Amino acid sequence: MSLIRSTAACVIQQGERFLMVEEQRGGPQSVFNQPAGHIETGEGPITAILREVLEETAWQVSLTGYLGLYVxxxxxxxxFHSHGFVAEPLHQLGRAIDPEIFATHWLTVxxxxxxxxxxxxxxxLVLKRIEDALGGPCYPLAVIRE
Known part of the structure; x- marks a missing residue:
């Protein structure tokens, strides 16, 4: 029996660019992802994604919608059960980011x-969430009850 992992990820768009994190995952090259991570004990998906975005990017964001649950x-x-969110960037804080993150980038589609x-x-799921944020359904955050 395998364990189901619960995660959250956030599509953050500013103009024509999306905030991405670059990280090393054991391969020869780094990989790119939205700010994302595991939902910790005692957290709901909304709390978790706000924490992950701050830890991985040092950006404070305002969640604007829920893309849904991606399996x-x-x-x-x-x-993995991954909760997808959409957010607007508010401001970047002057703090260190998670040491597993090499860099953050604002990239075009x-x-x-x-x-x-x-x-x-x-x-x-990385590209799928961006495509969904650009043209798919987006639900109110109230569908999640933490």
């Missing part, structure tokens, strides 16, 4: 698609 099965048999073609996105 992802990895090749090694793991299952074209740049992110190019990274996808190079297999440099953390998972297929």
């Amino acid at each position: 992802f099965h990895t090749g090694d048999g793991q299952t 074209e740049q992110i698609r190019s990274l996808d073609q190079q297999s440099r996105l953390r998972s297929p």
